[in-house]
Amino acid sequence: MRTLRFLLRKEYRQIVRDRMMLAQILVLPVIQLLLLANAATFEVTRARLYAVDLDHTVTSRALIDRLLSSGRFELAGRSGSMALADAAMLDRRADVIARIPRDFERDLMREDAAPVQLILDAKDGAAAAVTRSYAGTIVSDYAAELGAARPGGQALALGTPAPAAPRVEVRSRAWYNPDLDYQDYMVPGILVELITIAGTLLTAVNITREKEIGTLDQLNVTPVTRAQFIAGKLIPLWSIALLEFGVGLAVAAIVFHVPMRGSVALVVGVAAVYLVAALGIGLWVSTIAGTQQQAMFITFFLMLIYLLMSGLFTPLRSMPAWAQWIAHLNPVMYFVRIMRDVLMKGAGPSDIAPNVGILVLYGALVFTLAVRQYAKRSA
């Protein structure tokens, strides 16, 4: 225990002495969080709508007004020419073209059905899909109203008594995020990503530097045991990363007003477990890599997996099976999920227990691996 205390004192001194690095460690993630939370958004903004109205009737104009007044669309232009609309889209002045064919109103009245064509610029696939679902909802609401407004509707025309027209009424509710605020969803995940990357890089470079300088050999001839050595490296960096996480959480709450429905203590507790796994991977990298540059490149590669295979930006379940397998090996995935479940949905300990269990196993495994790997090198 005494040896460990000495090791810890040495590590803390080294960290505190390098003011520049300390500032970088503590300030950089906060700046990144501020920047990323604003930049990393898939929030779908108003789509610029070009209306091609070939019908020129009250009904067709009302439909266009309906789309525009929904707040989801703004008018980019209006004409009777498809060629003009096309040109607007190619010049990136319009995102959506709505084409209402001739006889739209007549067909609706006579046959109860008429088509509307919607052409979306799908270069940004995700946004296009969301815009399409907005348009779909608006148009079907409008159709329902049109039908209800007609005296008696079709039923009257067929000669059956009008009052008994049955109807299904659908009311939609968006739980957990009724304002559809994208930052609420992204900020907790980005925070996890940032402390993971900062922590991994820091740990990975730490031991490799001792290797490069040659002080690792000095440590190897002292009576310090392997587990003591790894713990002595892990604990200081772990406490810094945890502190960073706390600061980030405060920024998330104060600056971005991320809801904290669940228990904050629970989230911090899980973070403490998670960081053992995340930093353990960094330590493991540092026992493999020979130089600081190598350690940096390996961390780069891990970063790619951490970022893309964590369900942070794209839904996990849209991935093919093999990719989901890889994602399940990614500790970041579990913690991102836990953060979102606890903060946004107010999940309690029993809800997240399976995911936390996996993180505990992960931490134990990685720590053992790092200790063993280090032993090989020092032998």
Next chain:
Amino acid sequence: MTRPSAPSRRGPLVAFMVKEIQHILRDRQTLTILMLMPLLQVLLFGYALRTDIQDIRVAVVDPTPDYATLALRNRLGATDRFTIVQVLPDASRLETLFRRNQADVGVELAPRFGARLARGEPADIQLIADASDPNGGTTMAAYVDAVIDDFATQMGASGGAVHVALDTRMRFNPTLASVNLFVPGLIALVITLVSALMTAISLSREKERGTLESLLVSPLRPWQIIVGKVLPYLGLGLTIVLLVLTAAWGVFRVPFRGSLALLLGEALLYTLVSLALGVLIAARTSSQRSAMLGALVGTMMPNALLSGMIFPIASMPAWLRAVTYVVPARWFIIIARGVMLEGVGVVNLWAQTCVLVLMTIVLLVAAVRSFDARLA
């Protein structure tokens, strides 16, 4: 930056470039990572990162099962996109399902649903989406809504509503594949990585080791040193771009509608911008590490995050949108997407091209100047 005119100058410049190329080829590890990372990214983005929603887990709250609710449940279950994970007698357990990530959408049917329909009373359906992911939640709810609408029409329970058939066409990217969107951005990122980051590191390494001083006393002019440094990386960058394009086209059939020559020409222009940035960073920093950090923070991060490559610029707040105007990749990505996905020619892209030309001139002048000043 054309070839030197005097034949006597060609000798040392060529020799210098041969030395540079040998440097690049010798560092196998870096070369491998430079080649493999972009290819891996194409694969990941092509196969793994999809935003289309294929599998929606629905929990149905059905207090009084009858012919109508069973019909609706069958209807939902028969659609490929949906899986009914649970049928609950009341809504109290719905929250737990959401919290444990076991359901995406809840469909809560009114009690005595069928009886109400038969009597011509309004039969309520509550559609509850887990909207913690706003886009996913909205899209999933819309899919379920569409199925319920169909069901209502079939039951003759649409309240006499008329039907407006929405015929949508996804232009430029009908399958909504993210790989199509991403490959143009990846080209920009590769060029930045090779041209800006590697040039900055290589130049600052010569500075750190003091070999730049030896170059200075050689018959090479400062601009020749820069050209000799820069040309091999330009070649490497364009090679990797072609590699990425081939992989994207060969494996994922990413469309290429416009002219390859135009794209390569624009890529060359963008490479020049990045190289100038790399030289500028190397001239302004003192060590390899700070050059690397400068190149990462000054070029890679903005080019990846603020260029519209992954995150749409239109969604950013105004102050951040203003920042994106000085990010070169922003303009190049518009051009690359235009050429590849829309197949437009230079007519539609001249404005972006002009911006890039302007940036090139400004940065090149600044780079050569600050380099000259350091050497003097």
